[in-house]
Amino acid sequence: MLSVERIHSYYGKAHILNDLSFEVRRGEVVALLGRNGAGKSTTMKSVMQLLRPRQGQVTFQGRDLVGEPAFRVAKCGIGYVPEDRRIFTDLTVLENLEVGRQPRREDAPFWTQEQLFEIFPNLYERRANRGKHMSGGEQQMLTIARTLMGNPALLLLDEPSEGIAPVIVEQMAETIKTLKEEGLTVMISEQNLHFARAVADRAIIIEGGEKKFDGSFAELEAHPEIRDAYLSV
Amino acid sequence: MSEILRVENLRKSYDGFLAVNGVSFAVAKGELKALIGPNGAGKSTCFNMLMGQLKPSAGEVYLDGQRITGKRPREIWRRGVGRTFQITGTYQSMSVIENVQMALMSHHKRIFSIAPRAWKLYRDEAMGFLDTVSMADQADRPCSVLAYGDLKRLELAIALCHRPRLLLMDEPTAGMAPSARIELMQLVADIVRDQGVSVLFTEHDMDVVFAHAHHIMVLNRGELIADGSATEVRNNPQVQEVYLGGGTLFKEDANA
Amino acid sequence: MAFFFAQFLTGLANAAALFLVASGLSLIFGVTRIVNFAHGSFYMLGAFIGVVLMDLLPGHVGFWGAILLTGLAVGLIGALVEMVVLRPIYRAPELFQLVATFGVILVIQDLALMIWGAEDRLGPRAPGLRGVWRIFGEPVPKYDIVLIAITPVILFALWYLIARTRLGVLVRAATQDREMVGALGVNQAWLFTGVFALGSALAGLGGALQLPKGGADLLMDFNIIGAVFVVVVIGGMGSLPGAFIASVLISVLNVFGVTYLPQSTLVLMYVVMAVVLIVRPYGLLGREEVAGEHGQVGAPETPIRPYGPKGMALVAVLLALLALLPVFAEPFVLTLVVDMVVFALFAASLHFILGSGGLVSFGHAAFFGGGAYAAALLVYHTGTPMELAFLFAPLAAGLLALGIGWFCIRLTGVYFAMLTLAFSQLVWSLAFQWRSVTRGDDGLVNIWPAEWLSGDITYYYFALAFGIGGILVLRHVIHAPFGYALRAGRDSPRQAEATGIDVKRVQFAAFALAGAMAGLAGGIFVFSKGSVFPTELEIAKSFDALIVVFLGGVKTLAGGVVGAGFMTVVEDWLVRLEYWRLLLGLVIIAVVILMPEGIVGTLRTLWRRIRHSDEEAV
Structure with missing residues (x-):
């Protein structure tokens, strides 16, 4: 569904992604693992074209994305939930959802506001509140719901467990499983291996912008040295 | 009087929303104390009120018995409180050592002098502080090229220039590699031990918190729900419910 | 009483155009974070296009149709400007965008001159609304009543658009985080263009609607922009109701001012503004704005160092050349160099607060002209000896900067910029309207240096000593603890602040020092020309300095001085052409887009690239 081939991405002069390639297949949940600074967020941004890779190809459902503006990538069916959430704090919950609203797509599950309120009941209670008056966990829910309003075929979740209470992280894991059952393809980036193992089918580990591992969690278990070398457990 | 900081019933509301709701606690002299809690629980708001960036809606803050509630940041600094920021605040257009020299110029009340060349002032003294945080070898690099962890250490050196009695550190290890986190917190622990400084810090990395803090406080929805030793806090059922969770997804095993 | 009421109604009617322009400016700023200085130009275009269309279209339908078509046309022009000039520089710091919109002002001024000529146009009367209605016995023009009725309708329509429609939600979201809006599938480029077009259309409508009460002329752009900034500052940036209240307040006051204090109409609104800002620093309904980036794109600033031996030698050679110049150069070259030195000191003083302090002042001419006027007034009214009057120039300008700074330093970013501009307009209006003291636009003449300084060559050395002395003082301060702070x-x-530096006080002192140095430049200027006119206090003068600093390079210490030298020569050559503003405007826009690091910055980058081979780690 998504194929990233040999991309190189830079922040200014800093070479962040180095010849990175991977694929995401329809219907699976893939976890992108690695330490802080390993290039996880940069990978997400490079797929989304919020950062344009200087070399390499990003293909989504047969379409080359490199050089497209971010809004067109979103229109192709990729939903992006940024690491720092970036909800619109001056807008109400309902208005935040409205910004994300896009027409129905053939190739992706369709979400109505009501369905999303069923998955995230807290949001319904706070629907008229402004974003700035919400806790971190609620903001995280809102940012996911907002992206789902765009009916994406592939969801990119950047560090969904970062900075929220462990108890909310557990809820988040349930939510991601629900999304998968609805037929959504998901790619999450994570530092928390336990969380990743709980939700994902496959792990990709990167370090210094290079891929170090790509396989099932069972394979990863079999090679504790990989885990010790590249993950902070 | 073994308390360096005492906070009484601190409150902050933003148009009707209670960000911090009646928080009281104390930090003892020579103590390394952590303030944890979910995002949006009010940790940063609390910190900003302690340091004077925000005025509390109600409540009092005492530093070593003196009331400092609502005073400006530089006034609180003058009385001996240093701070580091969650997102580092260094002077990007200066070299590493000039950042420290700047803090020393302020310490020596030379801000308004226009005669001397600034880069010649207090260079040796600044080098001493850089040495404390193991940054002496990078003294003349431009600040803008430093790695994130080094910026954090530089900030610590800046905060030490005024010989603070209390250090407030907002997420000192956020954004750092795990090995660097341990190094930095070890450095802070050494400073606490050697210089008798007290430290209050917020943190998301539970490994860091449980490994280094003498005492831990937990904030949730603007209220303090626990204040005690690591074991007490870990076994507190309310803390488990709202913050630590069942522990299934929490990498606690690392320091057990 | 009836007379009062009629006056009040006139004020309300005058508020219509002001509100339209101000709301457009506010709207554009809200989404794009660009303070569109060219907004006054769109207003002027609205007036000219309106006149043309009203001539072409007859009758009731024609008149109102012409107004709507004008809005549409100006909206399209706005969209074009946005796409060509602003799109490439949205990611650049705000100073960039401001300079670019200033380039647009110059281009539109000359285009208007080319198309419509220099003559003022009288606006046609609105058909069917020529007469007056009697209200409590007082005559009130019918057209005024119509305007009073239209304004709230527009306010409501705009409010509905922003608060209740999907477009409004998107606009508000983009105000906060453009990139995220894009990542959610909204084409924010078109959203920006749309908002810019709408804002421009509002300004165009304002220009067309005021035609029956006024007309169209080439000075409209600068004339309204001062008032619009006052309105936006009083009302609060980004607040439509605020803009409405402030427009009414200013317009009504203005009408009463004309009746009761005819000498002070221009000053009055600035006084009101000052009073409002003492009570509410971010305007009546405004909220605190987070300051944008002050700098210039490109690599981050590197630590500063005084010149090494090579640099010193270069400066010494340059100074020696300047000192020897009278031996072989023609007198007109000496005059040009004096102009250059004056401009360089003026620019260096702006560069001091802008580059080192991050304070983007749009009203620096107040101190340049203020110093010039201070010296000239002393000479003209009291016959003070030139030497004393000359020293009074920096002193008076420094004091003026203390006064203005007291209000402005509390604010940041665009608020600071607009407030400094409004205050400089206050100083300008004093010079312009207080005729008994300043002689208005006749200016103060016969302000010559003392006998012993009156020779061309003597004054050249005098100007050189003080001008370059001033620049060196500023440079020294930058390298001192104060400059570091x-x-x-x-x-x-x-x-x-967390390490004990009183940032506002440091900035206040720096602002005063910069003001004094600009005043010194003004002092050198006035005695070299022998006269001073209100033009030295105009917005355009402030912009000259800004552009020079920008051209030279904000992030380089020499930027202001080099930019001034370059600009003096270019201008000396350009003003011989008829449409020099057009050219200058295009040059400015091109530099903003193509050479964003400025002259010194670009040269430095080139130099580094050349030397890159033998320079590794840094």
């Missing part, structure tokens, strides 16, 4: 407050205000 100023940069510290710019780089990280919270760190500076």
Whole structure:
């Protein structure tokens, strides 16, 4: 569904992604693992074209994305939930959802506001509140719901467990499983291996912008040295 | 009087929303104390009120018995409180050592002098502080090229220039590699031990918190729900419910 | 009583155009974070296009149709400007965008001159609304009543658009985080263009609607922009109701001012503004704005160092050349060099607060002209000896900067910029309207240097000594602890405050020093020309300095001086052409887009690239 081939991405002069390639297949949940600074967020941004890779190809459902503006990538069916959430704090919950609203797509599950309120009941209670008056966990829910309003075929979740209470992280894991059952393809980036193992089918580990591992969690278990070398457990 | 900081019933509301709701606690002299809690629980708001960036809606803050509630940041600094920021605040257009020299110029009340060349002032003294945080070898690099962890250490050196009695550190290890986190917190622990400084810090990395803090406080929805030793806090059922969770997804095993 | 009421109604009617322009400016700023200085130009275009269309279209339908078509046309022009000029520089710091919109002002001024000529146009009367209605016995023009009725309708329509429609939600979201809106599938480029077009259309409508009460002329752009900034500052940036209230307040006051204090109409609104800002620093309904980036794109600033031996030698050679110049150069070259030195000191003083302090002042001419006027007034009214009057120039300008700074330093970013501009307009209006003291636009003449300085060559050395002396003083201060503290407050205000630096006080002192140095430049200027006119206080003068600093390079210490030298020569050559503003405007826009690091910055980058081979780690 998504194929990233040999991309190189830079922040200014800093070479962040180095010849990175991977694929995401329809219907699976893939976890992108690695330490802080390993290039996880940069990978997400490079797929989304919020950062344009200087070399390499990003293909989504047969379409080359490199050089497209971010809004067109979103229109192709990729939903992006940024690491720092970036909800619109001056807008109400309902208005935040409205910004994300896009027409129905053939190739992706369709979400109505009501369905999303069923998955995230807290949001319904706070629907008229402004974003700035919400806790971190609620903001995280809102940012996911907002992206789902765009009916994406592939969801990119950047560090969904970062900075929220462990108890909310557990809820988040349930939510991601629900999304998968609805037929959504998901790619999450994570530092928390336990969380990743709980939700994902496959792990990709990167370090210094290079891929170090790509396989099932069972394979990863079999090679504790990989885990010790590249993950902070 | 073994308390360096005492906070009484601190409150902050933003148009009707209670960000911090009646928080009281104390930090003892020579103590390394952590303030944890979910995002949006009010940790940063609390910190900003302690340091004077925000005025509390109600409540009092005492530093070593003196009331400092609502005073400006530089006034609180003058009385001996240093701070580091969650997102580092260094002077990007200066070299590493000039950042420290700047803090020393302020310490020596030379801000308004226009005669001397600034880069010649207090260079040796600044080098001493850089040495404390193991940054002496990078003294003349431009600040803008430093790695994130080094910026954090530089900030610590800046905060030490005024010989603070209390250090407030907002997420000192956020954004750092795990090995660097341990190094930095070890450095802070050494400073606490050697210089008798007290430290209050917020943190998301539970490994860091449980490994280094003498005492831990937990904030949730603007209220303090626990204040005690690591074991007490870990076994507190309310803390488990709202913050630590069942522990299934929490990498606690690392320091057990 | 009836007379009062009629006056009040006139004020309300005058508020219509002001509100339209101000709301457009506010709207554009809200989404794009660009303070569109060219907004007055769109207003002027609205007036000219309106006149043309009203001539073409007859009758009731024609008149109102012409107004709507004007709005549409100006909206399209706005969209074009946005796409060509602003799109490439949205990611650049705000100063960039401001300079670019200033380039647009110059281009539109000359285009208007080319198309419509220099003559003022009288606006046609609205058909069917020529007469007056009697209200409590007082005559009130019918057209005024119509305007009073239209304004709230537009306010309501705009409010509905922003608060209740999907477009409004998107606009508000983009105000906060453009990139995220894009990542959610909204084409924010078109959203921006749309908002810019709408804002421009509002300004165009304002220009067309005021035609029956006024007309169209080439000075409209600058004339309204001062008032619009006052309105936006009083009302609060980004607040439509605020803009409405402030427009009414200013217009009504203005009408009463004309009746009761005819000498002070221009000054009055600035006084009101000052009073409002003392009570509410972010305007009546405004909220605190987070300051944008002050700098220039490109690599981050590197630590500063005084010149090494090579640099010193270069400066010494340059100075020696200047000192020897009278031996072989023609007198007109000496005059040109004096102009250059004056401009260089003026620009260096702006560069001091802008570059090192991060304070983007749009009203620096107040101190240049203020110093010039201070010296000239002393000479003209009291016959003070020139030497004393000359020293009074920096002193008076410094004091003026203390006064203005007291209001402005509390604010940041665009608020600071607009407030400095409004205050400089206050000083300008004093010079312009207080005829008994300043002689208005006749200016003060016969202000010549003392006998012993009156020779061309003697004054050349005098100007050189004080001009270059001033620049060196500023440079020295930048390298002193005070200059470092100023940069510290710019780089990280919270760190500076948390380590005991009183950032606002440092900035206040720097602002006063910069003011005094600009005043010194004004002093050299006035005695070299022998006269001073209100033009030295105009917005355009402030912009000259800004553009020079920008051209030279904000992030380089020499930027202001080099830019001034370059600009003096270019201008000397350009003003011989008829449409020099057009050319200058295009040059400015091109530099903003193509050479964003400025002359010194670009040269430095080139130099580094050349030397890159033998320079590794840094």
